[in-house]
Amino acid sequence: MNRVFNFSAGPSMLPLPVLEKAAAELITYGDSGMSVMEMSHRSPDYEAIIADAEKMLRELMNIPENYKVLFLQGGASTQFAAVPLNLIGRTGKADYVVSGQFSGKAFKEAQKMGYDVVCTATSKEDNFDHIPALTRDMFRPDASYVHICYNNTIYGTKYADIPDTGDIPLVADMSSCILSEPVDVSRFGVIYAGAQKNMAPAGLTIVIVREDLLDYADPKMPTMLEWKTMAENGSMYNTPPCYTIYVAKLVCEWLLSIGGLSEMKKYNEKKAAVLYNYLDSQNYYIAPVKKDSRSMMNVTFVTGDAELDKKFAKEAAAAGLKNLKGHRSVGGMRASIYNAMPSEGVDKLVAFMKEFAAANPKA
Ligand SMILES: *Cc1c(COP(=O)(O)O)cnc(C)c1O
Numbered sequence: 001m002n003r004v005f006n007f008s009a010g011p012s013m014l015p016l017p018v019l020e021k022a023a024a025e026l027i028t029y030g031d032s033g034m035s036v037m038e039m040s041h042r043s044p045d046y047e048a049i050i051a052d053a054e055k056m057l058r059e060l061m062n063i064p065e066n067y068k069v070l071f072l073q074g075g076a077s078t079q080f081a082a083v084p085l086n087l088i089g090r091t092g093k094a095d096y097v098v099s100g101q102f103s104g105k106a107f108k109e110a111q112k113m114g115y116d117v118v119c120t121a122t123s124k125e126d127n128f129d130h131i132p133a134l135t136r137d138m139f140r141p142d143a144s145y146v147h148i149c150y151n152n153t154i155y156g157t158k159y160a161d162i163p164d165t166g167d168i169p170l171v172a173d174m175s176s177c178i179l180s181e182p183v184d185v186s187r188f189g190v191i192y193a194g195a196q197k198n199m200a201p202a203g204l205t206i207v208i209v210r211e212d213l214l215d216y217a218d219p220k221m222p223t224m225l226e227w228k229t230m231a232e233n234g235s236m237y238n239t240p241p242c243y244t245i246y247v248a249k250l251v252c253e254w255l256l257s258i259g260g261l262s263e264m265k266k267y268n269e270k271k272a273a274v275l276y277n278y279l280d281s282q283n284y285y286i287a288p289v290k291k292d293s294r295s296m297m298n299v300t301f302v303t304g305d306a307e308l309d310k311k312f313a314k315e316a317a318a319a320g321l322k323n324l325k326g327h328r329s330v331g332g333m334r335a336s337i338y339n340a341m342p343s344e345g346v347d348k349l350v351a352f353m354k355e356f357a358a359a360n361p362k363a
Helices: 016-024 044-061 075-090 101-112 227-232 242-257 260-280 306-318 343-359
Strands: 067-072 093-098 116-122 146-149 170-173 190-194 205-210 298-301 333-336
Touching (some): 016 242, 044 067, 044 242, 067 227, 075 170, 075 227, 093 101, 205 227, 242 260, 260 298, 260 343, 306 333
Parallel strands (some): 093 116, 093 146, 146 170, 170 190
Antiparallel strands (some): 067 205
């Protein structure tokens, strides 16, 4: 069967060369005589795989020496709890920006644990159609950290700039934009991401943490959530998600082979421009996100008629353009166009949108 264009928000498409390489190495890896799936995580072969994954990720993202890279499990959602547990000990309080569903969940998780956390800014009253404006003086100067979600997967918004939090460590959920473009890691205290959007299959969570932030953990915290323990054990305090880390390594290899994140960014910008330019050129579809907050990875649009939206997603799927239905909480359509989505997929989508609009005039 032919491969479709899969616009899923996650798990999502992986680059074809990565799948091909994984397939070629599936049954026996190198001269190990076994699959990576069957390998001890303490074996020399596997140690080389995880070391390469880290090395390539550091190279791609230009991660400074004083940051640890952790390969964890539990998804980004587990980090909603791990972030306060690891960091609140700095000052006992933390500030959150709620720009969508995931940052809202992160805020609620910290609240649930009884910590002194405040929501500094939100765009909730505008149905999260933009990133709230932030200035340094909005944050409590003695906050342990400021938490943001850098790209809002569900609403299709992204920060145009890294917010200025002064000396307060900035913690960012980058699940749906990691590796899509270069970022200045040194501006962040912590970056975390579930891998299944832009890095690997589900099951892996990346945490990139500045070393001086490893000393504030609540002593009663579960060992598995403690970044310091994971850092001291090279992410192997227990069995890591071995195979997923291996695929992440292949993805990093692929990214390096195409010229790294600045090249990836150019390609992603081009794809997003094709879609947004079309959306801006017509009035059949509405793009609800404010222009200065548009995401390059998740593009949301609606027809304004829920029945037509449903028909759109169904007919697009039949045409080989899968998973365009918006998140269940917002409806409409969402095209997730991560790194692995070829520009051909976006061109096909725009052609389909034109045909659909012509064939389904609104009353
Ligand atoms: C998908 C997503 C999550 C949830 O990730 P899990 O790995 O399923 O826990 C959190 N934050 C963002 C920004 C996401 O896109």
